Amino acid sequence: MAGLSSYVVGLWDAAVRAPIKPVQARPWWPGHGWRRWALIAFWVLASVGLTAGTIAELVLALRVPALVAPFLALALALPVVVAPLRPLLAWRIMVVGVLLTPLAVVLGPRSDAVWPWPVNACVAMLLTLVMVGASSPRPVWVGAGLLTTGAVFAFGAVAGMPFWMGYILTAAAFAGLLFGDATGGRRSVQARLDEQRALRRQDLARQAVLEERGRIARELHDVVAHHMTMIAIQAEAAPLKVPDVPPAAAEIFAAINRAAREALTETRTVVGLLRSDDDTAERAPAPGLELLDDLVERARSTGLTVRSDVVGVPRPLSAAVDVSAYRIVQEALSNASRYAPGSAVRVEVRYGPQALHLAVTNTAADARQQAEARSAVADRASLGGGHGLVGIRERATMLGGQMSAGPLPDGGFAVTAVLPTGDTPVTAAEPGTVGSAAG
Structure with missing residues (x-):
């Protein structure tokens, strides 16, 4: 009715x-x-x-x-x-x-x-x-x-x-x-x-950014926790190593010890909220560029032909730059394995005076290589990683650096990132000029 x-x-x-x-x-x-x-x-x-x-x-x-x-x-x-x-x-x-x-x-x-x-x-x-x-x-x-x-x-x-x-x-x-x-x-x-x-794409992009920031926070926690632990240990051991420490100095060392332990506890509490119950892989020690060769070998096992070059004299990097550089290369190799299976990839790590330059370029793979590589990838372990270009951009921005990504004239793809290691601002190379920039 x-x-x-x-x-x-x-x-x-x-x-x-x-x-x-x-x-x-x-x-x-x-x-x-x-x-x-x-x-x-x-x-x-x-x-x-x-x-x-x-x-x-x-x-x-x-x-x-x-x-x-x-x-x-x-x-x-x-x-x-x-x-x-x-x-x-x-x-x-x-x-x-x-x-x-x-x-x-x-x-x-x-x-x-x-x-x-x-x-x-x-x-x-x-x-x-x-x-x-x-x-x-x-x-x-x-x-x-x-x-x-x-x-x-x-x-x-x-x-x-x-x-x-x-x-x-x-x-x-x-x-x-x-x-x-x-x-x-x-x-x-x-x-x-x-x-x-459109709303779904926005939600996925927002979720990817939040998850990548959470992952960055967990890795920074591992780095900061190490240094805060060392500060607490040194502050506690200083009165025992130095004889006849004045009472005022002993109180200062004790205050430093308490502040370091409180900061460490609060950091672990905050970052603990970002961890999932089954997030066991994220609890492993944060990797760095010293594991670059292992990362390249894993990429080769997925069907990629990878060549890595290190330009300049390697030097110690801050923990944040070291971890981010490793993750950026990992993400770029994961993208190459996913979207250009069987292609030839070149990884270049260049140590500059004020910045660390990273470039990962891959060629275009033909249909036969893609089919063979996809079948190989299905039976092998993944390279891991986070959220692709979103994760790379988040890490570069976090450190005050820049990144660029885009297709090359020959049909390949390039991902470049510049991570500052000093106080001088840096700029990223265009995707099409990676080869000349890599020199």
């Missing part, structure tokens, strides 16, 4: 109450691009042609006076020009023409037409009904169809139209409405799916 009442209300909505502007929930008209302008041109030409054809039919076939025919054509066919933007407005004007035309036909000389409306006007009405069905809620377009049917039967009978012709016109009207409803419904579902996909 509630559903029937909604369709009864739809009659009033279609006739008067429903807004003439299409609702946003039924996006049936292309928003931009050449298709939009092509459809606009089509509707303008169609409205002009249908209006001219309607005038000709009214005068020649239906014997309507020449002074009256243009005014009827303005109501019967010309509103189709606004149907793409205001379908209900066009339909309401055209219904007025549907009501007036049989009266003009009856008052004029008798014609031999089967129904009292021009064919061009019927085509214009059908196109408008398609737009109404595509842009309006179902109760509204059902109401529009019922009102159109009532006008056709009631005023067609005044002009002597047989009932079987009314059934044909009614079937055509509802066929147009159903086609429009199916088209508008499909576009509506597609728009919602596109919106959900």
